Amino acid sequence: MNLEDIIQETKTYYCLECGKCSSLCPISRYDPQYSPRVMVENALLGLEDEIVYNKKLFSCLTCYTCQLKCPSDVDYPLFIQKARVLATAAGQHGDYAHSGTLQSIAMLMARSPLKQNRLEWLKKDGYRTSEKSDVMLFIGCSPYFEPVFEDIPMRTLNIAEASLKVLNSLGIEPLVHPDERCCGHDALWVGDVETFKKLAEHNAAIIKESGVKKVIFFCPECYRTFKLDYPNYVKLDCEVMHISELLAQRLETEGLRFNEVKKKVTYQDPCRLGRHLGIYDAPRKVLQAIPGIELVEMEHNREESICCGTSCFTNCDSYSKQIRVERLLEAKATGAETLITSCPKCQTHFRCAMVNKGEEKGPDIEIELMDLVNLVATSLGG
Amino acid sequence: MAEFEPQIIAFTCNWCTYAAADLAGTSRIHYPANVRIVRVMCSGMVNPMYVFKAFEGGADGVIVAGCNYTDCHYIDGPVKCDTMFARLKKMVLILGLEEERLRREMISTSEGVIFARVVEEMVEQLKKLGPSPFKIKMETLA
Numbered sequence: 001m002n003l004e005d006i007i008q009e010t011k012t013y014y015c016l017e018c019g020k021c022s023s024l025c026p027i028s029r030y031d032p033q034y035s036p037r038v039m040v041e042n043a044l045l046g047l048e049d050e051i052v053y054n055k056k057l058f059s060c061l062t063c064y065t066c067q068l069k070c071p072s073d074v075d076y077p078l079f080i081q082k083a084r085v086l087a088t089a090a091g092q093h094g095d096y097a098h099s100g101t102l103q104s105i106a107m108l109m110a111r112s113p114l115k116q117n118r119l120e121w122l123k124k125d126g127y128r129t130s131e132k133s134d135v136m137l138f139i140g141c142s143p144y145f146e147p148v149f150e151d152i153p154m155r156t157l158n159i160a161e162a163s164l165k166v167l168n169s170l171g172i173e174p175l176v177h178p179d180e181r182c183c184g185h186d187a188l189w190v191g192d193v194e195t196f197k198k199l200a201e202h203n204a205a206i207i208k209e210s211g212v213k214k215v216i217f218f219c220p221e222c223y224r225t226f227k228l229d230y231p232n233y234v235k236l237d238c239e240v241m242h243i244s245e246l247l248a249q250r251l252e253t254e255g256l257r258f259n260e261v262k263k264k265v266t267y268q269d270p271c272r273l274g275r276h277l278g279i280y281d282a283p284r285k286v287l288q289a290i291p292g293i294e295l296v297e298m299e300h301n302r303e304e305s306i307c308c309g310t311s312c313f314t315n316c317d318s319y320s321k322q323i324r325v326e327r328l329l330e331a332k333a334t335g336a337e338t339l340i341t342s343c344p345k346c347q348t349h350f351r352c353a354m355v356n357k358g359e360e361k362g363p364d365i366e367i368e369l370m371d372l373v374n375l376v377a378t379s380l381g382g
Numbered sequence: 383m384a385e386f387e388p389q390i391i392a393f394t395c396n397w398c399t400y401a402a403a404d405l406a407g408t409s410r411i412h413y414p415a416n417v418r419i420v421r422v423m424c425s426g427m428v429n430p431m432y433v434f435k436a437f438e439g440g441a442d443g444v445i446v447a448g449c450n451y452t453d454c455h456y457i458d459g460p461v462k463c464d465t466m467f468a469r470l471k472k473m474v475l476i477l478g479l480e481e482e483r484l485r486r487e488m489i490s491t492s493e494g495v496i497f498a499r500v501v502e503e504m505v506e507q508l509k510k511l512g513p514s515p516f517k518i519k520m521e522t523l524a
Binding site: 098099100101104105107108109111113114115116117118120143144146147148150 | 429430431434435437438469470472473475476477478515516
């Protein structure tokens with residue numbers, strides 16, 4: 001694939017140079033050197049080197065803000081995804097956060113003869129899982145995030161445990177597969193298609209082998225990857241679903257009995273769940289169904305919600321930090337005591353911003369962070 | 383078939399363990415030639431990425447070695463290294479690598495003998511374990 005093919009595929013040639021993308025882009029707001037419009041113009045002028053050797057290519061959050069507002073329907077995130085493949089082929093890569101540990105883990109996971117010990121956390125508690133179940137709960141990279149983000153402190157497995165608890169109380173005993181691997185989301189979006197393909201093939205194979213009909217995700221990135229990207233590479237004959245969708249569905253069909261939780265909360269739409277897949281209402285419905293929960297919206301919500309500042313653990317810089325601080329200030333301004341999100345990565349990034357806070361804005365951005373599933377689990381429990 | 387010869391990557395600190403390895407050489411202590419030494423300024427600067435890269439490149443085992451707590455040239459390098467290593471170990475165990483493939487040592491400048499012994503021990507252990515799972519894949523790919 002060369003630049004010309006990418007232009008054809010993403011309909012970049014429809015660009016009107018209106019600049020809506022650059023004015024909406026959360027990165028451009030802080031980083032004057034990055035502009036989606038300039039990137040697209042360079043592509044149309046055939047300046048391949050300007051794109052491929054541009055370090056800012058990896059700054060894009062692929063948050064879909066530009067794509068939703070583009071009057072010409074240019075698929076800029078897809079353009080970025082494909083251009084990064086070109087850049088990777090030319091030996092370029094972004095600045096990986098955590099020195100690339102997470103990318104390395106995914107790459108090692110893509111090598112096949114591997115017996116992971118990823119279910120240690122399951123042994124501790126009395127969660128009900130079943131190997132013969134029709135439903136699978138996809139855990140993804142959570143066990144690996146746990147030690148990486150130990151100091152923030154971010155406990156991703158808490159979310160996995162809560163999801164399992166929620167599923168159990170819905171009467172579902174899901175399969176938690178001991179040999180699932182990373183979904184490949186990050187690998188795909190940083191241009192490492194080889195790794196992505198291997199991971200996708202592996203995951204599709206284990207799902208086929210286990211014969212499950214439905215896969216449930218608590219991470220929107222895994223969900224997006226399974227729903228939108230896997231069909232382009234592998235055959236997957238099962239339904240995929242985010243846990244908030246499942247909860248909303250159950251609420252409608254049979255209703256759920258929640259205990260009262262007194263809290264004023266606000267909700268951060270993860271870009272993968274919101275703009276990528278259009279799921280804005282399901283999590284809100286679930287939140288509103290819990291008695292005692294008062295949901296207040298931030299200034300930017302739903303389609304306009306602001307991304308958490310980094311994607312794929314790449315190019316996390318001071319601009320990302322500024323985006324996070326701004327978002328946290330917005331959350332504080334609502335007067336809510338808890339910021340609810342349904343993406344483990346959003347939570348990780350916000351926690352990181354709060355730990356390494358900027359000097360002057362330091363104390364103002366402290367807010368309790370919680371995943372939607374954790375809240376539901378506390379409310380369903382007992 | 384020739385006997386399996388493991389490859390070990392050792393990240394050694396400039397001030398203690400590298401000097402110890404040097405001393406082992408100048409004192410003509412015999413130890414297996416399976417170890418490749420990467421000199422770093424301090425064991426506290428080794429981050430998980432270095433170790434993952436070594437495994438990605440086909441290493442069968444990795445040693446991270448530096449000064450004792452009291453000898454550090456930069457005051458608290460070994461403490462940093464310990465924190466890093468504890469987290470690294472968790473990740474590596476989840477990935478399914480055996481515990482023996484990763485070793486944290488504190489070897490002082492004068493302890494050339496200890497360095498040689500550590501390498502010997504590790505080579506023996508790795509020979510029992512066989513090649514790293516990541517390496518097998520690489521060879522079949524080629």
